Amino acid sequence: MKSAKVKERRTAKVNFGKTVLWATAILIIWSGSAVAQQSFRDLAKEYGADWLAGHWTATTDDGTEIQLVYRWELEGHLVTVDFKMGDYASRGMIFYVPDDEKATAVSVDNRGGSSKGTWEAQDGKLVSKSERVDAGGNIQKSAAVYSKVDANTIKIALYGVDQYGELNDEPWGSMDFKRQVGKTTKKTDSQAGKQKKSN
Numbered sequence: 063m064k065s066a067k068v069k070e071r072r073t074a075k076v077n078f079g080k081t082v083l084w085a086t087a088i089l090i091i092w093s094g095s096a097v098a099q100q101s102f103r104d105l106a107k108e109y110g111a112d113w114l115a116g117h118w119t120a121t122t123d124d125g126t127e128i129q130l131v132y133r134w135e136l137e138g139h140l141v142t143v144d145f146k147m148g149d150y151a152s153r154g155m156i157f158y159v160p161d162d163e164k165a166t167a168v169s170v171d172n173r174g175g176s177s178k179g180t181w182e183a184q185d186g187k188l189v190s191k192s193e194r195v196d197a198g199g200n201i202q203k204s205a206a207v208y209s210k211v212d213a214n215t216i217k218i219a220l221y222g223v224d225q226y227g228e229l230n231d232e233p234w235g236s237m238d239f240k241r242q243v244g245k246t247t248k249k250t251d252s253q254a255g256k257q258k259k260s261n
Contacts, residue, residue: 102139102156116132117131167179
């Protein structure tokens with residue numbers, strides 16, 4: 063009888079401890095979200111870099127179409143990126159890391175490769191530096207510089223990157239991409255929910 067009461071007290075203490083732990087964790091998460099109200103999209107607008115969102119296409123000299131789609135998701139805290147060129151495709155995401163004060167990017171492709179990198183605004187342009195590892199473990203570092211030509215045109219120049227992370231003086235090449243105005247893109251769950259509420 064006595065041992066049963068002791069067990070009950072120990073169980074009660076353990077359950078109470080777990081409850082306090084969960085309550086503390088939830089409060090930390092809620093307080094963190096309350097502080098972090100400014101989204102990645104808000105920062106992009108401040109730096110005049112929100113023009114990149116949309117569906118862009120270009121055609122190579124041999125007639126191959128390149129598609130680039132940038133979408134804001136998760137209430138503007140994330141950009142998803144879809145790239146397609148011939149039978150090559152990749153999907154990635156870009157998000158802002160406040161502690162690093164920079165945007166981080168990660169992606170994977172249909173050939174078993176992956177990449178990671180950073181984005182930053184420089185002199186009215188967007189500079190993306192990345193390191194790609196292919197399925198065989200080979201590493202290639204490169205950079206892309208995005209320049210806004212007008213509301214419906216961007217120029218993307220590709221550069222090699224040296225061991226210090228600096229861009230080479232001359233680009234490997236550049237290409238103009240056109241915005242596909244009115245092009246339908248897949249809606250996110252949050253966008254679809256907002257539309258239903260407004261109807």
